[in-house]
Amino acid sequence: METDVSKANTYEKFLPEPSEFSKPFWDYCQKHELRMQFCGECSNWIWYPRASCPSCGTSEKIEWRKLSGKGEVYSFTIIRQVIDNSPAFQKDIPFAIGLVELEEGPRIYSNVKGDELKIGGKVEVYFEDVTPEFSLPKFRTAQ
Amino acid sequence: MSSEEESETSVKILSLKDKVEIVGYGETPTSRARQDKGEMKLTQQQYFVWASELAISKSGLVKKDFDGQGLAIAGSAYPHAEIWSAEIAQDLGITPSLLLRSDHGGMGGCALLHQSALAVASGVVDLVLCVSADTPMNITTPGAVRTWRYETEFQKPFGMMGPNSQFAFILRRHMYQYGTNQEQLGKIAITQREHALKNPNAYLKQPLTLDQYLSSRMIADPIRMLDACIPVNGGLAYVVASKEMAKKLPHRDNHVSLLGIAETDNYFEGSRMRPDITYLGIKDSSKKAFEMAQVNQRQINFFQPYDDYTVAVIMQIEDCGFCKKGEGGKFVEQNDITWKGNLPTNTGGGQLSSGQPAMAGGFVHVVESIRQLMGEGGERQVKDAKVGVATGIGAISYGNSLVNSITAVFGKS
Structure with a gap:
């Protein structure tokens, strides 16, 4: 993607500071897709992004699913x-x-x-x- | 049910009823560091030392009595010192054998009491000095206080303005589900101001009318400026002692006994993903604490609920069982919650009117409870106060209310 320098320089509000495991969320947003983590173990959504599932505790089988x-x-x-x-x-x-x-x-x-x-x-x-x-x-x- | 029996969750809990006493307290005056108005400007360390000295001397002790004992401190909003309790021990010139620390937000004042009571009841130490001080008014760099990752990443980009905004969601929901209204919220603000007028250490000293409350500016609609606590600099402390140690102290006839204490952390009402944000874990912690203390709501002579916002008081009146869920607003409207009423509430003015020394704010409710049970409430003394309740709530969470809750029940020893 080409960088629009004028736009980048004029936006003054807070921008997200993604972590390693939240970055996919913002990458999908850039493509205008709303996706959140979904736990394949217990079938619960995880929001905001976390390193493990707050519902069942697993850190595996977590995928980014579209809403x-x-x-x-x-x-x-x-x-x-x-x-x-x-x-x-x-x-x-x-x-x-x-x-x-x-x-x-x-x-x-x-x-x-x-x-x-x-x-x-x-x-x-x-x-x-x-x-x-x-x-x-x-x-x-x-x- | 005896507290030694199994609770509903089948988890054995050690009863702390009558195992420890609170033998002294200290509270500095509050300030907003307005030197142009002649207000004092002290550092956080100075407040830590000042509050500690007040509590230690009030207990009939000296600093060296705390060598080999416990020191418990609550975290501070600033400067986020990673290793902080050792620094306070050096400022005080003591050599503790146990350092306790809270990072529970507004729950810190009661949480350290919980930790201290466990340490003393187990015999590890005989004394714990619990102290906290904070100086939010000395912070001059906007945004210097870093908060949770979820806030920087998932709230601030959309213009969320910290706790005021978060509580706006809770209040809007409480109004929607139960019909809670502004006049009811206003009565809390007005009553606590009345109490602050009778508290020499309180910051806000102008009487408040309902018209003034209703015309105070909206910050995060429906939260008005006068729904929120006022930040101040200040320090508070108290001393927890074993029964044996307490007997040796000069004011042994005027101590406070811990009757019950229980906390519930990371609480959600209903489902984890879609909690009902009008509830607090106070619902659970109060049930356990009241059972431990073997008291019921009718026996409570005063109530000091953590009050960062007016609606938090209403939620806790409900969750502590003084009325049914959703009827807290009506309860406030129909009852006298002043120091001379049927449920005296935040008798020193609370954080709404006495002031919130940031992370030390949770101490306000503990110290006022001790003061009342020692009969030292002055003009705001609750007559014949024998049993009282303080709470702490902390950690506003994404999509939920405050998820840490604690309830403490005190009695005259």
Whole structure:
């Protein structure tokens, strides 16, 4: 992928700092695919990425499995004030963050946009290419 | 059920009922290091030493009595010293034979009591000095405090603003599931402020009205500024002693006995992947601690729940069994939770109004419990206080509430 220098230099918000075992998540996001770890031993999803399965403890048979990207809002907040280490978010205020329960089960925090933000509201994933390296999975009201 | 019997989970637990006493406490005044307002600015080490000296002298002991005994310290938000307890021992000039350390977040104050009680009850040591101090107001570099990997990788890129945001999800859910409202949350903030006005060491000294609470600014909707604790610098300490040692001390008629203590770590309500975030492990730890203490909710004369946010108080009133789940808001509305009420709650103002010295915040509830049972609550003394409860909760987790919980039951010895 060609590097868009202007874009890389203008994105001021926090970027993820992937670890060895979380890197695949961000690599899939870059391809606009939402994948999470899935335990082949006990058939539970693992989110966020971990070195072993919190449900059964195995560190083997963990694969990256694709999700539909559809879910509903379990809870949410509207950020109305930034804290001193996050000035780059100032211009976005107010903005919403949801704890989205994906239809496969796992819950993920991310920005949610749309008119009717409410608990139980249906949402779907989209990807925002914030730098050449990172695409953030975000959610919007489902059609 | 006797605490010596098997618990429901068929795990034998050692009863710590009446095995140890708390023989002294120390609490420094709080400060936000506003030197322009004449407030003191001390270092973390100074607060550690100050709080320790207060607790040691209050116990009728001297520093050298702690040679060959235990020293227990709670972690600090900054500077994240990897080897910290030895440094404190050097500052105090003591040579302990046991170092205990907590990294349990807000649970630290009670967790060190748990660890100390185990050490003393087993006979390894006769005394443990438990101390913590923190100086969040001295940190001038934004972002200097590094937190969990999940926060840097999976929350901050989306604009999550730390605990305020995390608690917003919990509060929104509590309101949605149970109808908890802002007036109920406001009553907690107002009551604890009333208590702070009667506490010389408390930071916030202006009376608070419901209108002021309701007009305080939204930070992470629905969390308002006055739903959150206020960070302060400060230090707190207490001394745990064996029964034999306690008998030799000058204030032996005014000690506090540990009646019950139990913790539940990495708790989730319901399913691990989809927990009900309106619950805390306090539900489990309180049941065990009350059983150990052989007390029920009606016998509790005061309640000092860990209060980083107003909703945490409501959740713990429920999870400790003072009312049914979901009725905590209504309970607060319909009961008197002031120092002279039927469930005096956070009688020193708690972290909401007295202040939260960062990682030492969990000591606030233990020290206020000891103070009340020693009859030294001054203007906020709960009349005839014989049994009281303190809690600690810590470790806000991804997609869950705080996953570490502990409940301690104290009695007059």
